[in-house]
Amino acid sequence: EAQVTQNPRYLITVTGKKLTVTCSQNMNHEYMSWYRQDPGLGLRQIYYSMNVEVTDKGDVPEGYKVSRKEKRNFPLILESPSPNQTSLYFCASTHLLAGGPYGYTFGSGTRLTVV
Amino acid sequence: GIQVEQSPPDLILQEGANSTLRCNFSDSVNNLQWFHQNPWGQLINLFYIPSGTKQNGRLSATTVATERYSLLYISSSQTTDSGVYFCAVVFTSGTYKYIFGTGTRLKVLA
Numbered sequence: 001e002a003q004v005t006q007n008p009r010y011l012i013t014v015t016g017k018k019l020t021v022t023c024s025q026n027m028n029h030e031y032m033s034w035y036r037q038d039p040g041l042g043l044r045q046i047y048y049s050m051n052v053e054v055t056d057k058g059d060v061p062e063g064y065k066v067s068r069k070e071k072r073n074f075p076l077i078l079e080s081p082s083p084n085q086t087s088l089y090f091c092a093s094t095h096l097l098a099g100g101p102y103g104y105t106f107g108s109g110t111r112l113t114v115v
Numbered sequence: 116g117i118q119v120e121q122s123p124p125d126l127i128l129q130e131g132a133n134s135t136l137r138c139n140f141s142d143s144v145n146n147l148q149w150f151h152q153n154p155w156g157q158l159i160n161l162f163y164i165p166s167g168t169k170q171n172g173r174l175s176a177t178t179v180a181t182e183r184y185s186l187l188y189i190s191s192s193q194t195t196d197s198g199v200y201f202c203a204v205v206f207t208s209g210t211y212k213y214i215f216g217t218g219t220r221l222k223v224l225a
Contacts, residue, residue, distance in 0.1 A: 033213070035215075040217075041217075042201070042216065042217040043201065043203075043215040044215075045212055045213065048211065048212065050211060056210065058212060088156065090158060092158075096211070100145045100146050100205040100211045101146065101205060101211055101213060102146060102163060103148070103163045104148060104150075104158075104160055104203075104213070106150075106157070106158040106159075108156075108157060109156050109157070109158075
């Protein structure tokens with residue numbers, strides 16, 4: 001089954017404790033991206049990657065890191081989480097056409113709480 | 116600045132009613148998608164529609180790129196249509212970033 005798999009689905013952590021949210025896709029997509037969703041602010045892009053070893057900042061990259069060492073995986077790293085990073089996180093992937101990303105598939109989301 | 120605006124922000128319908136959701140965008144776009152976020156938080160791709168009209172069952176969408184808007188039509192609404200509907204665009208002038216609107220929250224009453 002074609003899918004984007006995020007883990008974990010739920011995570012409660014303490015301020016400053018490094019964490020990684022994993023994202024994996026099995027559709028051979030070039031383009032992968034991370035979003036956070038907050039009430040009243042909609043979905044905001046954190047980072048995106050157009051291919052292996054190619055990453056770029058989205059609109060809210062502060063406090064996050066990503067890596068794209070393999071095409072299928074795009075982990076999101078919070079080196080020192082803070083309470084303002086409490087949010088619902090989504091990973092998404094798609095093929096990349098001439099005009100840009102095409103036809104997003106989203107993961108199921110990770111609800112992160114930082115206390 | 117670059118903007119994606121959706122209207123109405125909230126909509127309550129009786130089951131069986133029809134509705135039209137609107138997405139306005141401030142510049143020319145390469146891509147436009149409509150998504151449905153169900154009450155469990157899952158985001159489902161409805162349409163990839165940078166221009167023209169598409170239909171899928173009770174849902175259809177039209178994008179008029181030259182006038183910078185897209186419409187999502189829901190006919191004979193069902194309670195399972197409830198949730199939040201987002202449009203997202205990739206602006207021609209920007210980098211390869213999807214920009215999401217703030218959504219229309221739809222509640223369909225039985």
